[in-house]
Amino acid sequence: MLILLCGIVFLHVAALALLFVSTVVSAWAVNPTSSADLWFNCTTINGVNSCQPGDTGVWIQAVQALMILSIIFSFLSLFLFFCQLFTLQKGGRFFLTGAFQVFASLFVMSGAIIYTVMNAEWVPPSESFGFAYILAWVAFPLILISGLIYVILRKRE
Template identity: 60%
Template structure:
């Protein structure tokens, strides 16, 4: 049982790291002249590398909010798991943790879908931060489902 709990904890930490990196990294779209992320649009010009804030469109603000919410819910889920690990009665399930983790999964999925549909330049390729967000989605969903099935044993 200790190995299962340790494995679930490591999976949760990996998901949290993936979400933080995908939210903060500067490569959601990559083109010939620069990169775009949730926060900045960076271009390479003859006089150097210049970054300006991301557009103030509603869709990019929605993606920003959803990605931040996914990080917060994943972190709250980790705290809830650690709390329930020591306070939950024997035989109890980690429902509270599972709800937070599944919500984090839904938020990251919605954010990535909105970015996919509304990205400003269709001539660019998706960057690694975008891919990390899509990798974090099924992992957090699986983690949430594991928390629903998992029971605390002595």
């Protein structure tokens, strides 16, 4: 049982780290001379790097909010797991923890879908999706799987 709990916590922390990196790193859209993320657009010209605030459109603010909510819900889910681990009765299920984790996965998915659809309006066609965007999509199934594991998991002595 201890190995299972350690594995679940490791999966949760790894997914939380992926979420955090994908939200903070400036690589949602990249090309050889520029990169863009949810917050800034950076350009390198003649070795000089200049960053300007990103688009202030409603859709990018929705993506920003959804990614931040996913981090908050995933962190709260981890906190709730440890609280329930010590207070839940034997045989109880981690429904609240799983629900928070599933909500976090839905927030990531929604934010990534909005970014995918609206990206054509904001980013020039010469740019491609960067690794932070891909990390957000990788984090989505990991968070969903960990949320489902929490729902199925029963507390044992």
